[in-house]
Amino acid sequence: MGVSEQRTAPIDMALHDHDGIICAITDNGQAWCEHIDFVLTRIAELQPDVVQYLQNRLAGFGSFIDGIGAEGGFVLHAEENPAKGYIALKAVPNNNVEDMRYTIAHELAHAYHRIRAADMDAAQGTKTEFTQRQLEEAADKIVADDWGLPVPLRDMKAYDLVDALNVIQAENAKKKTEHCD
Secondary structure: OOEEOOOOHHHHOOEEEEEEEEEEEEOOOHHHHHHHHHHHHHHHHHHHHHHOOOHHHEEEEEEEOOOOOOEEEEEEEOOOOOOOOEEOOOOOOOOOHHHHHHHHHHHHHHHHHHHHHHHHHHOOOOOOOOOHHHHOOOOOOOHHOOHHHHHOOOHHHHHHHHHHHHHHHHHHHHHHHHHHH
């Protein structure tokens, strides 16, 4: 396990491998990569099939584009069959080990949850929609219960607001569509 020897100097990292998942993070150091290895090793100890599943379905890890506020994100390509995705980690210095490990584990949990849901939808011919709160709670549950990693206490009220705004936008879009018909 671990990062292969394909890695170049820490400031200008070439594509390298984390347990079969390609990584293109350039974070002026090895902090993210060291924590990716830690989290993947932890998951593999408890659920090796999950790491294999993610290896097969993740396009990789990459750095966030400037201007994104969060430390991490998961992008699902559900239009592909089978669905795939990638994890983006913001290339900013962060010396809080628990924050970094949690961010990585949380985004991997999003990947695992959402790709599996897309698989089930493809098999059943359905399209499951999740609220933002449901997505966040599912990811944290996987991190804590399945992988045994710490999850910080979070105020989920912000996700309720995001969900409420999404409902309003969907209703407005529906009204515009009905009005145009």
